Amino acid sequence: MRTLEAAPQSWPIEGSFTISRGSKKSADVVMAIIREDGFAGRGECVPYGRYGETIESVTAAIMSVEREIAGGAGLTALQTLLPPGAARNALDCALWDLAAKRSGRSIVELAKLPAPAPLTTAYTLSLGEPDAMEDAARRASARPLLKLKLGGGADIARVEAVRRGAPRAMLIVDANEAWSPDDVLPLARELHRLGVSLIEQPLPADGDESLRGLDCPVTLCADESVHGIDSLDRLSGLYQAINIKLDKTGGFSEALALATLARARGFQIMAGCMVSTSLAMAPAFYVAQGAAFVDLDGPLLLARDREPGIRYEGSLMHQPPAELWG
Numbered sequence: 001m002r003t004l005e006a007a008p009q010s011w012p013i014e015g016s017f018t019i020s021r022g023s024k025k026s027a028d029v030v031m032a033i034i035r036e037d038g039f040a041g042r043g044e045c046v047p048y049g050r051y052g053e054t055i056e057s058v059t060a061a062i063m064s065v066e067r068e069i070a071g072g073a074g075l076t077a078l079q080t081l082l083p084p085g086a087a088r089n090a091l092d093c094a095l096w097d098l099a100a101k102r103s104g105r106s107i108v109e110l111a112k113l114p115a116p117a118p119l120t121t122a123y124t125l126s127l128g129e130p131d132a133m134e135d136a137a138r139r140a141s142a143r144p145l146l147k148l149k150l151g152g153g154a155d156i157a158r159v160e161a162v163r164r165g166a167p168r169a170m171l172i173v174d175a176n177e178a179w180s181p182d183d184v185l186p187l188a189r190e191l192h193r194l195g196v197s198l199i200e201q202p203l204p205a206d207g208d209e210s211l212r213g214l215d216c217p218v219t220l221c222a223d224e225s226v227h228g229i230d231s232l233d234r235l236s237g238l239y240q241a242i243n244i245k246l247d248k249t250g251g252f253s254e255a256l257a258l259a260t261l262a263r264a265r266g267f268q269i270m271a272g273c274m275v276s277t278s279l280a281m282a283p284a285f286y287v288a289q290g291a292a293f294v295d296l297d298g299p300l301l302l303a304r305d306r307e308p309g310i311r312y313e314g315s316l317m318h319q320p321p322a323e324l325w326g
Contacts, residue, residue, distance in 0.1 A: 020151035032090035041098025045086035046274035061087035084250030092251025107326030130161035137165030241268035278309035282325035
């Protein structure tokens, strides 16, 4: 007999995490647990207010399909039971984990994936005043890839400060929809001068049509503008890369399919995450194989992580332990 649980949890962040839309001191997640025949499959999601999600609404959405999951609904059925989003992500990942644990086979075998390799992840610097971001960059200067949260206003001063603090690091920036259409090209030219390799979601998702055909000197990456496979048609000509996050796609299943199709259409892949624990990073690790940019630093931003968690050596992320997921 199958049972389903939804467990809201809060994990403290080391300090705080700030983007253009606000600041937080904890990673508030929901874990779905599907139990069957003595095995437990787990999946973790992060409700995101940007899409109208809350801890309460996502918990309720997970439990709304309790009868179907208990009755044996699997990965294919789940795609029609819930829309893309955090709740479906937690359930999709829990079903994959349950299948791996019940069969004694790894996620690599079950999903027919190539043997994975360790990944170098970005390390995120929160939005702040230039001096504070320079200090943060100096403390993280040994990391090869830094991701800067920007928010309009003094963004060039922020990047210049980070470049002083970490002169050898590769830099990518994330505006989180905070720029205007008139900002993009002038700021991109300055960021190109400062050695920035990628600009993530410069404009609001409902206003990014102005990027069409823009001769931008820095690669533009969609984040809030891309969810699942049905996003891709509109993005051609706007962006050169897409950020795949399981909480947007609605799970590991759709994320793998999106990565395959996006590559076939010429998009670079960035694998991203919300601030969350190693349980959320584990399925994303497999989606991130071969990605041009990896941003799976969620556990590095926490005061503590799950046990067992993913092993990070600096910014090098190793394969998740089977006890954790998959």
